[in-house]
Amino acid sequence: MAQLIPANDRSDPRLDDFRALSTADRRPDRPGGRGLVIAEGTVVVRRLLASGYPVRALLGVPRRIEELAPDLADVPVPAYVASAELMAEVVGFHLNRGVLAVADRAPQPPVARIVAGARTLAVLEGVGDHENLGALFRNAAALGIDGVLLGPGCSDPLYRRSVRVSMGNVLRVPFGTVESWPDGLKVLRDNGFKIAALTPRPDSVPLGELRGEKVAVLLGAEGPGLTDAALDAADVAIRIPMAPGVDSLNVATAAAIAFYELAGR
Amino acid sequence: MAQLIPANDRSDPRLDDFRALSTADRRPDRPGGRGLVIAEGTVVVRRLLASGYPVRALLGVPRRIEELAPDLADVPVPAYVASAELMAEVVGFHLNRGVLAVADRAPQPPVARIVAGARTLAVLEGVGDHENLGALFRNAAALGIDGVLLGPGCSDPLYRRSVRVSMGNVLRVPFGTVESWPDGLKVLRDNGFKIAALTPRPDSVPLGELRGEKVAVLLGAEGPGLTDAALDAADVAIRIPMAPGVDSLNVATAAAIAFYELAGR
Incomplete structure (x- = not known):
């Protein structure tokens, strides 16, 4: 007690x-x-x-x-x-x-261990806003994402504000840092994952057409989006169909839609 | 000039x-x-x-x-x-x-006019948080919602903070106030809309099973959710399938998922 x-x-x-x-x-x-x-x-x-x-x-x-x-x-x-x-x-x-x-903080699990047991993952690049990061973890937990991999430019999920906005879900959804970017994403392909980059680029396919048993959704910050290096490392580019003339969704919201689509398959 | x-x-x-x-x-x-x-x-x-x-x-x-x-x-x-x-x-x-x-402010269009030309609508009850309301309008614009109807307890979309968080989309997506609640929702049914209440209640059907040519999604604030009166006024209760043990999503995020599903049908 x-x-x-x-x-x-x-x-x-x-x-x-x-x-x-x-x-x-x-x-x-x-x-x-x-x-x-x-x-x-x-x-x-x-x-x-x-x-x-x-x-x-x-x-x-x-x-x-x-x-x-x-x-x-x-x-x-x-x-x-x-x-x-x-x-x-x-x-x-x-x-x-x-x-x-x-x-106290504790060591994060190795990326290989997070990937090994997972079916759906989120991979983030440049998500530096603590509230967006927290909201993304909240959505990941609600919609059954098995883990979050952090690339360069991401903020720390254990910052106080991220913990709060995530409603504590940064403490439940395993996360780890991809040390070599984007080469370190190879571990995903080695484990049978399809890497699907969410991007508004015209050559992307609508999210609903995404196929694959194990999928890692690659997400960048709203505004700059994913780097070319990250896009090149993906197996497929996917997009959320949007109304004409409208800018991008908030990254945590876009992630929620992708997570929902993946969870329902 | x-x-x-x-x-x-x-x-x-x-x-x-x-x-x-x-x-x-x-x-x-x-x-x-x-x-x-x-x-x-x-x-x-x-x-x-x-x-x-x-x-x-x-x-x-x-x-x-x-x-x-x-x-x-x-x-x-x-x-x-x-x-x-x-x-x-x-x-x-x-x-x-x-x-x-x-x-200057300007008179909002009558609800009947918003409903007349629409295929998908959002109907809100008790969404009093300005940022959530703004985010919801942003998502509505991005995902092709034709209008937003405001029930009791909603804040004012034209508050400065809502305008900003919406990225100005409160100025593009038509909105109006339902004067008599929930009886005023009759205008929806009269115009061929199915009213679908988003709620985690166990008798709800997964969002993906929702059918209907014209749909109005009824959304309540996270936490209290929709009142019984509003739920009773709906034709069907729908839910976003969620991982066990996880609380609700933010209302704007839940709305985005529902809007995405409706846009894709």
């Missing part, structure tokens, strides 16, 4: 992991200078507790910590119980979700 | 429409207390100029006003040319898109 500890002193050093959260993604004192994994709200805290990340502590108002009691039964970490006012003073802003958990 | 007028004085009363934009959605001096229609950036300003809304004026840095010159050729309105600094002083924050246009 988590140890419930009343917290009454805003300067209590045991609360240091929860301080100044608006800048907590940079932690020069931590490995790689990257912040801890921070979960906000009961839904996301539950996902963090269910994930493999080593939880360090919780901080919450009494009601939220009580709600989480069943989830904390087997979790031997301190749970600091505080007023909303003290939480706001520590965190640096008012948190209307009332509970936080922090965990 | 628009009249180009150098603006050098931050207190120039001719710039009053552009002041304090972060609160410009409330204008007690305007009909209904609602703000003007505000377009930010060249893409959205072009859409405003192409819309039926009566444009009052533009304000922009020289480079952006020059870019818009072809669009302004037949538009007899003042275009105030200012430095980025002066614009920021007037507007109240730094605008990285460098150009604004304001227009």
